[in-house]
Amino acid sequence: MRAKSSTEVRQFVARQPEGEPFFPTELLLYGTRASIDQALSRLTSNGVIERVARGVYVKPRRGRIVNRAPPSPVTVARTSARARGIPVTTPGAQVLVEYDLSTQTPVTAVLSAG
Structure with a gap:
C-alpha cells in the first residue's frame, strides 16, 4: 500500500x-x-x-x-442510499422532530426512496 x-x-x-x-x-x-x-x-x-x-x-x-x-439505523440507511445515488425523503412529521419543531415523535422511522 x-x-x-x-x-x-x-x-x-x-x-x-x-x-x-x-x-x-x-x-x-x-x-x-x-x-x-x-x-x-x-x-x-x-x-x-x-x-x-x-x-x-x-x-x-x-x-x-x-x-x-x-449511529441510528436511519442514519446508516440515509448514508447507504447517498452512497448508491438513491434519493431519500423523510416524511413531514419526522422532519419536524429532527428540527425540534415538534415533540411528538413518530413510532417508527420511515424513509422513502425516489
Whole structure:
C-alpha cells in the first residue's frame, strides 16, 4: 500500500463527524480499493473507527453516559442510499422532530426512496 493513500484515508477519517457513517467507496480517489480496505482495517484495529455493517464505517461518537454510541439505523440507511445515488425523503412529521419543531415523535422511522 502506498503511504500516501494511507495518510489521505486517515485525514479523511479525521474530518468525519463523530457518529456519521461513511463507505469505502467515498475514499476511492485516494487509492485502489485494496489499499483503502487495508487502511480502514488498520484504523478499525486501532479503535479509530468502527465497522457498523458490511462496508459501513463510523468514527465512534462519545456520549456522556455511554462511552460509544452507535449511529441510528436511519442514519446508516440515509448514508447507504447517498452512497448508491438513491434519493431519500423523510416524511413531514419526522422532519419536524429532527428540527425540534415538534415533540411528538413518530413510532417508527420511515424513509422513502425516489
